[in-house]
Amino acid sequence: MAADTSKKTRSVRVGFFTGNGSKKEGISNANIAFEKICNESEATFPATFIVDTNGKGLKLVLQQKDELAKYYFGYVSWRRHSLLPFIEDGSTGSERIIPLSDTDFVVERTYFLYYYETDVLVLTLNHLGPKVNDFAFILYTITDQSQVKFEAIWKEDDMKELLEEGNVLRSCDLTIAAPRNFNKANYDFSHNLTKQIVDMVVGMGGAHFKLTMRGRARPKKEGFSYLSPAVRESIKELLELFPFGSGGLKIKKAEVTEPSNTRPKSLLDQVLIGKKVINVIGGYPSDSDIRTAMISAKIDNKAYLAQFELAAED
Structure with missing residues (x-):
């Protein structure tokens, strides 16, 4: 039967x-x-x-x-x-x-x-x-x-605060992959850097895309120190648009460091x-x-x- x-x-x-x-x-x-x-x-x-x-x-x-x-x-x-x-x-x-x-x-x-x-x-x-x-x-x-x-x-508010306005990041390491059926037209991105990262990930054809960004201290008159606010805002947008198991991009690694603490902090699975x-x-x-x-x-x-x-x- x-x-x-x-x-x-x-x-x-x-x-x-x-x-x-x-x-x-x-x-x-x-x-x-x-x-x-x-x-x-x-x-x-x-x-x-x-x-x-x-x-x-x-x-x-x-x-x-x-x-x-x-x-x-x-x-x-x-x-x-x-x-x-x-x-x-x-x-x-x-x-x-x-x-x-x-x-x-x-x-x-x-x-x-x-x-x-x-x-x-x-x-x-x-x-x-x-x-x-x-x-x-x-x-x-x-x-x-x-x-x-x-x-x-987020699960841990202090982790979210790393990506809030006014905070400074020293470095960022991302590893991202796109599933075969991923369609970026289903998403509206607020930040240009987010769009650029997604385009690069999609262009890898399913392979893992690894991105490392490092900043350095500068005098205030020369502009921002370490990584620009655009980097912080784009990382936050990626993590909130594509939380673990969302069916969109697969973020395998997302680690950041601060100027005062060089120990990497993982932002994975925080939403x-x-x-x-x-x-x-x-x-x-x-x-x-x-x-x-x-x-x-x-x-x-x-x-x-x-x-x-x-x-x-x-």
Whole structure:
């Protein structure tokens, strides 16, 4: 008797972000943006908003506002323009295309839970789907609420501080590889050096790309000492865009030193990630199962996340 393969499991990885960075008080611009969206949609769910930039069809679908648990749930998606996969018949091994009409598109979803009182964002990590910067961009575009930005939460905050503004790096060693199916068009990079590094990695054709940067002290009148801020900012962007197991670039080594301490510090696997297993039917999970998995991942990290939560107003 053949086994029932209609129900299977898949792993889901989620990242954690905060809109106010290290600030634990003050106004959350992301919360203001969501309030504007709810007012515009007159609290009718699901509410759909489309920002069609470069034909990507970037879309935000707000499915729920839970006033008891204090979160918004939904997803952002965009159209997939890369070559599509095939469907295989498991019994015969034959393959066939995914039938699409002229008006059909395959889209990639990234689900979100935004806890509006504490300003914590939980986001599924889909290397083919929209990223956290795309999520911030669509909130900004829909509401015209400036300064909507999210920062990844790291496991060790002192490691993240190495890459924050004002800190100086003496050296950096990176080893990066690109999987064969990596498509840099799925990513929007904020820094030119990040783009250049990604181009060099892709140009290696799957081989490991090794980059070593060393700085030296200079008098202040000659400009910055040691490595420039652009290097620090690009390292941070790479690590947050491609955390371990994200499906994008594979960062094998990321070590930095400071002028006052020449002992290398590894920045690998420092971005806080949650992992859950969910049921899928026909390859697709239900929205409720995705939401439950994301809530569970946040609960797993509740004690650690508490230090990043925005202080509730009295």
